[in-house]
Amino acid sequence: MRRIMSLVLTVILVFSLAGCGSSNRSDSSAGGAKVTSGADQTTAEQTGTSDKTDKVWGGKSGETCGDPNGQYTIGVIIHTTTDFLCSKLKAYTDYMGKEFSVKFNYYIIENFADETYLAAIENLCAQGVNGIITTNFSGTAVLQGLKICEDNGVYLGVGFSQIDESIKDQVYASKYFVGGSYEADYQAGYDIITSLIDAGCKNIAAIGYEPGITCHDRRWEGMMKAFEDHPEVKKAGEYRGLEFTKAVEDFLASDDTIDGIAITLLGIEYCQEPIKAAGREGKIKIAFCDFSENCQEGLDSGFVSCAIGGQYVDVVFPFIFMYNALNGTPLSEEKTEVPVNFITCKTGEEFSNYMTYLHKDGVYAWTTDELKQVIKKYNPDATADDLVKMGASYSIEDTIARHGK
Structure with missing residues (x-):
């Protein structure tokens, strides 16, 4: 009952x-x-x-x-x-x-x-x-x-x-816990700030998702550490919440010297229109986590100094752990969580390669034939360390090397 x-x-x-x-x-x-x-x-x-x-x-x-x-x-x-x-x-x-x-x-x-x-x-x-x-x-x-x-x-x-x-x-x-995976979120946050600094930005606004989601919290921590390590750069202000577009509008309305915006999630979708409405096109660069179909144009034009993403592959790792467990052949007695690289794009060419070799329809980071090498049903010698190596090697270059042109 x-x-x-x-x-x-x-x-x-x-x-x-x-x-x-x-x-x-x-x-x-x-x-x-x-x-x-x-x-x-x-x-x-x-x-x-x-x-x-x-x-x-x-x-x-x-x-x-x-x-x-x-x-x-x-x-x-x-x-x-x-x-x-x-x-x-x-x-x-x-x-x-x-x-x-x-x-x-x-x-x-x-x-x-x-x-x-x-x-x-x-x-x-x-x-x-x-x-x-x-x-x-x-x-x-x-x-x-x-x-x-x-x-x-x-x-x-x-x-x-x-x-x-x-x-x-x-x-x-x-x-019943099989394992998991996570991205280098702290490093991603750090890198989006330093990419803006490398692009010449001197006064950067920081925007993040509201506290409580681990990946965004770590991206935020990385951003704050980058500011700490670069005291020559001014932090125009901080915003953490859910009203991202309004946050951009408020920053631009209060400070006409802002020349960079860093955001822990999609950037173009929340920043482009407010920047255009403020008449600041060509004067502000943005950097962010999470790719979108608009990244190509933003990177080509120089509006985007850095876009970080490609984490759709994350699902592979808990799936492989789980599939092995369901088959009664867990990869190891010791539980493992796999750190997975992000894909970082600072140029239009890099994003074009990402789309060609990793994201277009029917293209994936690892083929099912490659995934069979980490499934004991097909490869009795497979180990959790093999998955860790996959997460560490994930990149555009690695995919091109394995799948060719």
Whole structure:
């Protein structure tokens, strides 16, 4: 009876979140795209559902990809599947899923609150998934999410975020935590500031996502360290929140000497129009994390001094850990989180190469044949260290060397 009541309450919570829309995320999605609830995505007729799924979703299901009749089903909790980054991430899982007989079920969250993640994990477990990959899930709530997975016999992997040091031992001790991956966010924050300095900027405004998301917090820390290391450069001001475009407008209205803007997420989408409206085109450069289709023009023109992204590959690492575990052949007894390089582009040529060799349709950092080398089913000698080496070598140059021109 308690489990039935828990399930009913969870369903009520999910639909109450769906009813909130994205009003509290104006400008706040990491990709700038409108975010909708996973329960609103596609009908059961489009995706195919079981009676168990119908009870959880009220006749609807989240987005799916990969092999619809896969041996395993892995849920992915993410904020969107439509922006430049996450649409590519989903395409990669579709590609891997079809090769490795895995169905991916995407649960689209409306915000990054702990209770939103926990509700998503509850619902995916109730659907009967074999594993869950969560993105940007951090803090001590990971322990609560892992407990839900343990109670349901479901594996958990984490992407785009590192497990907090305060709970790492507890998380690693669970047989249901398979591993995770995270980017060099601190270094990325540092690099976007120094790129502006190298481009001649003397008065730089710093803009970041509101505190609480590990990747953005670390990018912010890197930015602040770069300012500390370069006292010859003025910091025009700081803003952390959700109203990014307004923050740019306010900075430009209050200081006509600003010549650089650094932002921990998409830059062009939030900066270009305010700069144009202020009559400051050609006088301000920007640097940021997260690629978009507009990076090419910005880098070619010199408006963008540095764009950092390419992290769609992040999903590979928790997936490989999980797939090995599901097959009963974990890569190692010791749990591992893989540090993954960013791709840094400071010229239009670099971004063009990124698009050609890493991002265009049908092109991925590692082919499924290459991924088989880190799956014990195909290569009994595969180890977690092999994944760590992959994360460390990820670059445009490495991909060109492996895949050729």
